[in-house]
Amino acid sequence: MRYGKRFALSLLCITVLHGIAPFAGFFAPYDYAEQNRNLPYAPPSKIHFRDTQGTFHWRPCICLPKERQGTFGVYDEDRGNCFPVHFLVRGTRYRVLGVFQSTIHLFGVSSPGKIFVLGSDGYGRDGLSRLLYGTCLSLFSGSLATALTLGLGVLLGTIAGYFGGWWDAIIMRLVELFLALPWLYLLLGIRAFLPLHIDPSQAFLLLIAVIGVVGWARPARIIRGIALSERERGYVLAARMFGASDAYVMRRHIAPSTYGVLLTQAALLAPQYIAAEVTLSFLGLGVTEPVPTWGNMLSVLQQYDVLVSYWWMWAPAGALILVGTMYWRLASAQQTAEVTAH
């Protein structure tokens, strides 16, 4: 199978995004919950290479935004009050993968300067830092839920396809039941049943579990189809004739033939599940404040004034579109490669 450049590029992008997401604390200049109440809705900081006299400097600097007296969210740049951007600076403490602690950040400016690469939100929290932490949660909720779904799908699909009979009948009726459920309402319903106040990390895991468990039906049906045709193949019959156990046949002969389909399914399901998390958090049913995810960051756009006044609040939507597109390209490249291979 030849996957081609398009596939490689998309895969690289997605890998890089997933790779850097756990290091959000390092790339983010600030903590996601740190409020700067004198700087609500500050626009993205302008990076200057020239000072007020017009002299060029290699080290960029940013100027302190100053809220105009008696207004809200209207800023002037205080050109007399500039701060050079430093790299690998010490800042707030953060954890990587929940284990390592560090205070080194990729970049930053010294206090009282503030660098807001993607502007700030209504509480003066840094948009970039929130987006990075949010990316971590949103991407991993997508991937984990996908893994859960495919795990369940493969298990149940293979059992149904390989053993047939009653197993097949029961599992396939369940599949039909799950396919018929309107998933968004189901998620809303399940979320409503769960306890009212759970802390953000529990909420996150619950969200993944709920999204993952609801979606297993479609992959299970596809896997079942493959298992059904594979079990009649000559090499499977030969293996069984030689006394191979069911587990061996499933592992050695049936499972490998589903890999291609699984990868395509993963590439299709992951963005769908990221969107599901975004939807739930957008509706206030997912991860709660102050922990950011793309969904709850986007939920402020429900307010008309934010929607029309502060364009940088759209950043999570941009990230969602980017990741969605990458996954889609990956899936379509994969599909093309498979078609040409057969």
Added chain:
Amino acid sequence: MMVRGRSVAIAAAAVLCLLGTGGLFPDLPEELAISTNEIGHPGGRLSVSLRSEPKTLNPVTSTDISSREVIAQLTSDLIHINRLSQQTEPALAKTWQVTPDGLRYTLHLRRGLRFSDGHSFDADDVVFSFKAYLDENVRSPQRDLLLVGNHPITVRKVDSYTVSVELSRPYAAAERLFDGVAMLPKHLLEGAYNSGKLSQVWSLDTPAQQIVGLGPFRLKEYVPGQRIVLERNPYFWKADHEGQRLPYLQEILFFFVPNADAEVIRFQAGESDVINRVSAEDYSVLEKDQGTRFRLWDLGPSLEFNFLFFNLNRAIPDESSALAQKQTGWFRLIKFRQAVSLAIDREAITHIVYRGRGTALWSPVTPANRLWVNLSTPHPPRSVQDARALLQSAGFSWKQDGTLLDRSLLPVEFTIITSASNTQRMKMATMVQADLKDLGIRVEIVPIEFHSLLDRIFKTHDYEAAVLGLGGGDVDPNSDMNVWSSGGNDHVWDLGEPHPSTDWEREIDLLMEQQLSALQTEKRKALYDRVQVILAEELPIICLASPNVLVGARNDVANFNPAPLDPHTLWNSPELFLARGDSRHQ
């Protein structure tokens, strides 16, 4: 078109004369009230948006804001509170006297007035109206407001144009009770009342001609899901000082929008002429277009106060639950509440939540209440250091990582519930969460649907802390009686207990009772000042901020005189007129 509008008024007057001389009605000179506002010209239609469809047009049973807003245009009361001066002024009653003991009011009605169907109005209608409001079987929400010392007021007819009102005990500012109590047409509603069906009349399906009142407008048309159109009541009891009968407007169109955003967009697009209760966020959006087609008003503080409070209910269903531990433990500690209050940055709340268009509050009476506010209540600025010192003196300590621990070394954490649909209160809760983190307190915010929020607070008492807002309809302390008195329905922090549980609650109960029957304003003020001080010191509710009243109107709406008191904008609808000429004349 102005000429045509005036000719309509003249024609109406001519019809009136004809009816009068025709002997259908007793021939009486009308005692009209005279408005001192700028003279306008008649005609035109004013479009106003409503955030929800009214549920009924029955003044006896209505409770929702939209219904009351429309009904206010269809009906009149005996004595009215002027929204600008905050004082009472004559309405259907032209004068009134009160006996020195404060127990008996005599009201003299204007003579010769007519309902919007042309039928005359007199003391029988007044007596009938109060009978209806006070009848327990009718279950009018107004009934509670007409109880003085738990006894309903007694209204008797003296002659056709005089009624007497007796109170069971002296009640300060009793004339304010009459504001908003719409007078009903006995000739139309007595039958329904006698057959016990008064609460079912005047639903939205009722034909327009059968809904009759003394207000400036009468119902013309209702289209479900879309609009309610009111037309000018030709018999309205006010005129301008040139003798021209009010209202000037030919029609008011109320159309329904789903939410505040839609309301702003429709106003921006010029589809509505007046916008009420604008949020600070939307105000800043509208501000960009201000001046061209419309003007905006920032009327300063409102009567609404938003606050954080802890569950202090004494009735605890499960003694061993975590909630019960917190209720009896931390929440009841005055020093804990004071520390929380000290750690909250109220100035930042007004800046971030209300964009500077709000007032930081330390006591529930806002500066909008010019007559009753006590400006000398303590309002200590934010100090995390002082808050920590208070907690320490109450036996709290801190873990190495900064977490606050109580006496038994349990980490201090609680949840705040608030309405998911109210973004401003959500923001307040988020800011309180960040502020209390500085004390080492972990706060979770749980946004829930508004009705289940009310359920938890008022019925099941299943919550730890909540952020809520209350907004008095009137400035008088009596209107807050049910919030501050122990047995009150809105005594949010401890409900359903008729007896006070603490000394300071006992003192508040006593002070509120005393101010109720004291007849001199100065004495009442002193008593109510003390209530405000106790509330600010004991902090059963931790006041946060009050939003400003923000409204807007198109440039050509004249005599527009918005007021901080509810309903802010259309309270002087009879005097409003359109200076744009005839473009929208119907």
